[in-house]
Amino acid sequence: MAVDDPRDGVEQSPTPGAEVSGAPTARRIVLGAQLRRLREAADITRADAGWAIRGSDSKISRMELGRVGFKERDVVDLLTMYGVEDENERAFYLDLVRKSNERGWWHRYTDLMPDWFSNFVGLEESASLIQNYELLFVPGLLQTEEYVRAVVSHGQPVHLDEQTERRVQLRLQRQKLLFRQGAPRLWAVIDEAVLHRPIGGAAALRAQLDHLLEVTKQPNITLQVVPYDRSGYAAEGPFSILRFAEPTLPDVVYIEHLSGALYLDRPHEIEVYSRVIDRLAVDAETPDRSRQFMSKLRQEL
Structure with missing residues (x-):
């Protein structure tokens, strides 16, 4: 944790006239x-x-x-x-x-987003580092449009209505933050099962693997794969850690569930999840070996 908990300590003060995080x-x-x-x-x-x-x-x-x-x-x-x-x-x-x-920019989608997710999008826009662990899906910021459609439609993309289509566009809009000037760094760790699960069908999975191989060439995007024989020990479910360059913003752990989300920002909570993501990174293949793993899998499909 880079700064004190805002409820328990005294933070550094921004100097009048200094620039503060954008969102x-x-x-x-x-x-x-x-x-x-x-x-x-x-x-x-x-x-x-x-x-x-x-x-x-x-x-x-x-x-x-x-x-x-x-x-x-x-x-x-x-x-x-x-x-x-x-x-x-x-x-x-x-x-x-x-x-x-x-x-x-996400204001036009507020009718689709509950407050707990709208807050996450706002914080995501200001993060300097986004750490993410996923067990079931490719991280949302790295999904192809076809993959997104399959996820948000619960496997029935041919039945997309106008509202669901806007959910697709919302996720695609969020992804743009990784390619803007001053983009945050994304460090994602995924379970191997994510790469075998044919979300949207076999063709969609092949396109998704091609996309992962392409975007991980970006210097600010790191992806690691935890193999089957080393998975299932460090974390019980997916989570994200948002870290900020602004000294008065505490790091935040975000855990989403079916009807809401948890935001954790106390120092001892951040420490627990920081240790977990570090353990996962050690258990996972290195970024280079993860790319080799994905490339080999893509050739086999």
């Missing part, structure tokens, strides 16, 4: 963490801060965790209460308010 979700978290730091430095309770903005202590808690949008009027009142008088510093925070309320 609105990340900006909300940064702004919330800084407001909490200012409140604690002023020795003010959440309840008192909430009263100052005509709210409650739970509202302050949600703001400080970056889970809600910010009103400029509320932040102005809080900065005054916290004793922030320097005009440049106030301008920095208010600019961050405006930027945190901007809509990300």
Whole structure:
């Protein structure tokens, strides 16, 4: 864990005028963490801060965790209460308010996404390193369009309706972050079974293997395969770890299930999953040997 838990420690403060991570979700978290730091430095309770903005202590808690949008009027009142008088510093925070309320590209898909997944997409946009372990599917950021269609349609791509088609486009749009300027690094570990499971049929699997062999030529994309004889010990299910260059953003473990997702960001939780992904990387074939493995499998199909 690169930084302290935002609920338990004191983080580094961004310098007024410094650039903060680009996605609105990340900006909300940064702004919330800084407001909490200012409140604690002023020795003010959440309840008192909430009263100052005509709210409650739970509202302050949600703001400080970056889970809600910010009103400029509320932040102005809080900065005054916290004793922030320097005009440049106030301008920095208010600019961050405006930027945190901007809509990300995924806003047009919000009718398809529950809040717990919308938050993940926002954080994914700001990550500098995405670590991923998958047991059943090719990681979403590396799936071909045909593979995506098979997954989101539950194996019936010929029956795609308009809403499901938009889900396909959402996943394809997410993948663009790996090829933009300043792209994050993706380090994925998959179980060997993923490469044998014919999602979408044999032709789709061949195309998917071709795609994996192509994209892993990118310097920011690393893929490792855990062979059958070494799998099943380090982790019980898939998960992702998002790591950020912004010092006030805590690393996040994301675990999705059928009806929601878990976000873990406490230092001891991050440590557990960091050890797991390190163990998986050791158990897996090296990136070069993984490419050789996929190439051999592709030739056999």
